[in-house]
Amino acid sequence: MIRVTDGTKIRTITIDRPESRNALTSDGLDGLAEAVETTDLPVIYLRGQGTAFCAGADLDTVAELNKDSAEAFAERGQHTANAIERAESVVVAGIDGFARGGGVELALACDLRVATPGATFAEPGVQLGIFGAWGGTARLPEIVGLGDALDLALSGRVVDAEEARRIGLISRITDDPRAVAEEVAENAPDALRVVKARVRDRSSMGVQAAREAERFGELVAEHAENIAATRD
Structure with missing residues (x-):
């Protein structure tokens, strides 16, 4: 389900389950988290195989959950999204086609979200009586603002790439x-x-300002020759 290809600078992670629009089971979530956590390459490129980025949680899996196992499944998804957000690598989501529910939530955890013109996005959980619980209720308003976050989460409507770009989703x-x-x-x-x-x-x-100054000083010292060369 999770396929990994390493280049010189980029680890490509492909969610490879096109027959289900790359919906994720518990094993898929674990595999994705492991793929993110086991590289020291500077960039991770996350994509979906076929005509979708990710449809979110596998509904066959969700249908078999009880209260306790559903909570554990949500925590698993949160762990995976947190692994993406906390990775030292820059994580770029390449979104081509269909992104729904947990797929949008995983994209929200990425550092950059880049979409093709035909990409579409939705948080349709409310139409089933549930909602996205992989960290989306926190990340969505942080990224698009409270008004647009509530619009998307409460309506379940589909937005195209142009609207997603306008509201800052991509x-x-x-x-x-x-x-x-x-x-x-x-x-x-x-x-x-x-x-x-x-x-x-x-x-x-x-605290941020102090850390920023310290790390800036370290990088200037590390790259002094390159900086000097640009003045010539």
Whole structure:
């Protein structure tokens, strides 16, 4: 279900279950988390096989859950989304086609979300009497704002790539999302790690400022020759 291919700078992780629109079972969630956590390459490119990015939770799995096992399944999805968000690698979601529910939630955990013109997005859980519980209720309003988050989560409606870009759900629309991952991978790996950590730091402003200055000093010292060369 989870296929991994390593290049020089990019680990490509493919959710490879196209017959179910790449819906994830418990094993799939565990495999995805492991794939994210076991690389030191500077960039991870996350994609889906076939005509979908990810349909979210496998509904055959969900239908068999009771209260306790459903809670455990949600926690499993949260662990996977947290692994994506906390990875030292920059994680780029390449979204081509269908992204629904947990698939949107996993994309929200990524650092960059890049979609093709034909990509569509929805949080349709309310139509089944449930909701996305892989961290989406926290990340969605943080990324798109409270009003648009409530609109998407309470209506279950489908939005296209243009609207997703307008509300900030994705950062770019392109025919080749992987090219964005390759663009990011051309930058200095240590700088990528530091920038990701600093931007995602939710500490107080004072703590963030001190950490930012410290890491900036370390990077300037590390890359002094490159910086000097640009002045010539």
